[in-house]
Every structure is written in C-alpha cells, then in structure tokens.
Amino acid sequence: MTTRSAAAGSVHSDRNRGRRVAVIGAGSWGTTFAKVLADAGCDVTMWARRPEIANEIQVARRNSQYLPGVNLPKTLTATDDLATALQGARLVFLAVPSQTLRQNLIDLEPYLDRRSVLVSLVKGVEKTTTMRMSEVIADTLDLGPERIAVVSGPNIALEIAKEQPTGAVASCVDLGVAQEVAMAANAPYFRTYVNTDVIGTELGGVLKNLIALAIGIVDGVGYGENTKAAIITRGLAEMTEFSVASGADPATLSGLAGLGDLIATCQSPLSRNNTAGRLIGQGYTQEETREQMQQVAEGITSVPPVLELARERGIVMPIVEQVQMVLSGKMQPEYLGPHLATEDDVPQAELSLGSPQIGRLKRLFDRMKGTRG
Ligand SMILES: NC(=O)C1=CN([C@@H]2O[C@H](COP(=O)(O)OP(=O)(O)OC[C@H]3O[C@@H](n4cnc5c(N)ncnc54)[C@H](O)[C@@H]3O)[C@@H](O)[C@H]2O)C=CC1
Numbered sequence: 001m002t003t004r005s006a007a008a009g010s011v012h013s014d015r016n017r018g019r020r021v022a023v024i025g026a027g028s029w030g031t032t033f034a035k036v037l038a039d040a041g042c043d044v045t046m047w048a049r050r051p052e053i054a055n056e057i058q059v060a061r062r063n064s065q066y067l068p069g070v071n072l073p074k075t076l077t078a079t080d081d082l083a084t085a086l087q088g089a090r091l092v093f094l095a096v097p098s099q100t101l102r103q104n105l106i107d108l109e110p111y112l113d114r115r116s117v118l119v120s121l122v123k124g125v126e127k128t129t130t131m132r133m134s135e136v137i138a139d140t141l142d143l144g145p146e147r148i149a150v151v152s153g154p155n156i157a158l159e160i161a162k163e164q165p166t167g168a169v170a171s172c173v174d175l176g177v178a179q180e181v182a183m184a185a186n187a188p189y190f191r192t193y194v195n196t197d198v199i200g201t202e203l204g205g206v207l208k209n210l211i212a213l214a215i216g217i218v219d220g221v222g223y224g225e226n227t228k229a230a231i232i233t234r235g236l237a238e239m240t241e242f243s244v245a246s247g248a249d250p251a252t253l254s255g256l257a258g259l260g261d262l263i264a265t266c267q268s269p270l271s272r273n274n275t276a277g278r279l280i281g282q283g284y285t286q287e288e289t290r291e292q293m294q295q296v297a298e299g300i301t302s303v304p305p306v307l308e309l310a311r312e313r314g315i316v317m318p319i320v321e322q323v324q325m326v327l328s329g330k331m332q333p334e335y336l337g338p339h340l341a342t343e344d345d346v347p348q349a350e351l352s353l354g355s356p357q358i359g360r361l362k363r364l365f366d367r368m369k370g371t372r373g
C-alpha cells in the first residue's frame, strides 16, 4: 500500500525544510508525533529514556514495544542523550507522563536553546500541585507564555501511526507561535489548526480522560449505548463548565480538542483510559489494572486534582465524582450512572453510611435536579 506520507509529502516537506525539532519521550505518542513531524518534512530527533528504544528506532526504524508493525520514516533519528536531541531545536515537543514532566524539564534545561518553544503533548495535571502542563513548564523553566504551546485533539496514537487521517489544535497565547507549531505538524494525514486558548485546549485533553474512564467502567459492567451516550452528554457539560470556570473559551470545548477528543477516547478500544475503566468495571482493582496496562492512563492520576480544583471553583462534576468513588472502592461500578438521583438508588450495603463523599454526591445531584441534562 502506498502511504499518504509517501504519496503526498512533498508540499509539506518543502515548507518545513531545515526545521530542527526535538521530541522528548519515545512512548506511543512521542514516537507517533515524531513520525507526523518527520512526514511533515521537519528534521526530527527523538529522545528516549531507555537506550535500547533509541537504538531500535535509530537502527531498525521501529519502536516495537509501543507501535508494533509500524515503520518509522528514515529521516527520523533517536538518541538517549538530551544534549544531542535538543541541539539547534527551535520547537521541543514533550511527550512524557504528566507526573514525570517536571523532573524531565529540570534535566533538559541546561541544553535548551534560549529561543526554544516548549510544546506540551501531555494530557494530565500534576497531582501534587494541580497544575496544567503548560503551568508546570512556566513554573519549572521560568518561561513567558509566548514560549509555551500545547497540541491536543482526537489523537489515538496507533491510528495516526497507520496514517489514518485526523486533526489537532496547536495553541499558544501568541498566534504566530501557534501557527509555527501547526506548520511543523501538518502531515498529509494530520491537519493541525490553531487557536490562542491554551487553557481550553489543554483542559479538553485532560478532562475527556476522566469521562473515558466512566465510559470504560460502564462498558465493563455491560451497559450499552444509551448509558454511554448519557454519560458523554453530561460529561461534556462537566468538561465545559470546569474549563470555563478556569478561564477557557467554551467554543474550544465543542471543537477538536474538546468534543472531538471526547468522542475518540470514549469510543476507542485502543484508548488506555477507556481500557483502564473497563478493567475496573469488570472488577479488577486499581493496582491490578495498572499492572495489566503497562502504559500511561493519565485519567487515573488526574481525578483527585481535578476534583480538588472543581470544589475550589464551585463546579458540580457528578460523573467525575462517581469515577472517584469507584476508583477508591466506595461505590460498586454498576451504580455509576448519568442520572443517579439519590442515596436511595445505591443499596445500603454498598455504602459506608455517613460517608462524606456519598453525602456530597447526593447534594450534587440534588443541585442538578431541574437543570438541563
Ligand atoms: N498514546 C496516545 O494515543 C496519546 C497520548 N497522549 C499523551 O501523551 C503522554 C505520553 O503518553 P504515551 O506516549 O501515550 O505513553 P506511553 O505509556 O505509551 O509511553 C510513556 C513513555 O514515557 C516514558 N517514561 C516513563 N517514565 C519516564 C520518566 N521518568 N522520564 C521520561 N520518560 C518516562 C516511558 O518509557 C515511555 O516511553 C500522556 O500524557 C498521554 O496522555 C496524547 C495524545 C495521544
């Protein structure tokens, strides 16, 4: 089969000729995004923490642990040395787990070009500080917002690695920088749009993971499409209300970085958040689920900090609250629902009576009564 990158690459390649970029992280998304950038004509060097992964990419043009069966472009290079990866890179794309990003930034700072733009591809919040990734970058490297961008959208890595067409949004407060990032990431099968709403773009990617966990849980229980559609509908309202209260433009949440990513992640059996939820819905514990996954499911670590922020901002998030109760073993998966009305719906045997969480959930649902779905 002739790939799209082989068939239609030249226009993109010309625009990005000589553009040096680095990708930090060689898991499924870092490797896939590096392929997108290389197919867009950029000169890409990936940094892998593990030398054997850097070596396999460099020598065999494969990353068999994360993207089995995918051939990587010949123009892609990989190293386990940060200085080599970052040399001359104007754009530095970050694709590491959210909980390690701060340390990764500390490690790379000595080798960073003073003019580099840092682009987060990460869809989580830092558990200890509740910061979004762009905030972690600003905090750690003391950079102005015009040097920090994010890219987010309906981007299941393996589908994109197979060159199935989709899009994403590149966002920076400086529109010119967002356009530069979008230009670098415009491959024949991957179209990148721009906006200046960093908060909305970033939160869309974080929050859809929590709703995908809920979808996985009810899927694991055996519930069908009505339950899932109702959860997605209510989930989008929760995502939008939380994001707007955090300073986002509501329009962002109905675009690719919000609704688009929510649909992809809630529908795809390839989604790790969806898969983690399904295992929990089937009765596996959180620890057993983590062991089985062997990949990052950002939603699990994002639930507590998101709920902490929601409470501070007075936002009602019943779906996310219920996910938290299932994850912490306080509610059986089969009671997770879009319209759980009162405490009476959950058999007393399932409740530790007087639990502040159940009381809070009941109050949240009481507040929701009579409001739109
Ligand atoms: N896989 C996907 O489809 C997409 C993932 N993302 C986001 O990209 C981020 C990275 O996820 P994936 O690549 O999918 O995860 P992954 O589980 O496929 O790979 C994680 C990578 O991080 C590395 N890693 C682990 N600990 C590290 C440390 N201390 N320092 C540096 N690297 C470390 C692992 O070795 C591995 O290479 C996540 O925030 C995820 O939400 C965003 C869009 C799509």
Ligand SMILES: O=C(CO)COP(=O)(O)O
Binding pocket: 123, 153, 154, 155, 156, 157, 209, 212, 261, 264, 265, 270, 271, 272, 273, 274, 296, 297, 298
């Ligand atoms: O962010 C993603 C799709 O846009 C990937 O989702 P998962 O992390 O659940 O696999």
